[in-house]
Amino acid sequence: MDEPLAIKEEESVAGSFENAGSFFIGIFNPTVYRCPCCRSVYKVILGPGDIFLGEGRRNCSHCHKGFRDRSKEWPVLTSLEQFFYLFPTVVCGWVLFALIICGLLAWSEGALGTIRIALLTASFFVIPLMAWFAVRGYQIARSIHRFHLDRSAKAA
Numbered sequence: 189m190d191e192p193l194a195i196k197e198e199e200s201v202a203g204s205f206e207n208a209g210s211f212f213i214g215i216f217n218p219t220v221y222r223c224p225c226c227r228s229v230y231k232v233i234l235g236p237g238d239i240f241l242g243e244g245r246r247n248c249s250h251c252h253k254g255f256r257d258r259s260k261e262w263p264v265l266t267s268l269e270q271f272f273y274l275f276p277t278v279v280c281g282w283v284l285f286a287l288i289i290c291g292l293l294a295w296s297e298g299a300l301g302t303i304r305i306a307l308l309t310a311s312f313f314v315i316p317l318m319a320w321f322a323v324r325g326y327q328i329a330r331s332i333h334r335f336h337l338d339r340s341a342k343a344a
């Protein structure tokens with residue numbers, strides 16, 4: 189039984205920002221996934237990264253039709269896909285932004301400011317990143333769990 193494949197669109201909300209670097213592209217060019225039957229949006233991902241975890245199919249919450257939603261479980265992703273799932277454009281942009289800010293501060297404050305810079309970096313940049321990896325880790329753990337449940341259900 190082959191269900192229809194979801195519609196995937198790369199929206200350009202702010203095309204004029206496209207030259208402002210990958211950080212802004214990640215924020216303003218979300219990838220939108222729609223139900224193939226009624227076109228209602230069921231998933232929005234920031235940036236061109238098109239990987240999200242799931243069982244590979246779902247039922248539309250509007251028209252209740254089943255379709256393949258383009259999701260995959262963590263164990264079947266390639267290592268490149270796993271890398272981009274953990275480090276999408278937005279996160280790479282964030283890290284780059286943090287490095288530039290720290291570089292500028294270190295340059296303007298001199299050696300004495302190093303501790304202050306370290307504290308600032310920790311609170312301002314590392315905490316959101318830690319939250320990000322905590323959420324991602326949880327999603328990956330759930331995906332692996334679903335994957336093994338599904339396999340044991342099929343084997344039974």
Ligand SMILES: [Zn+2]
Nearest residue numbers: 223226248251
């Ligand atoms: Zn639908």
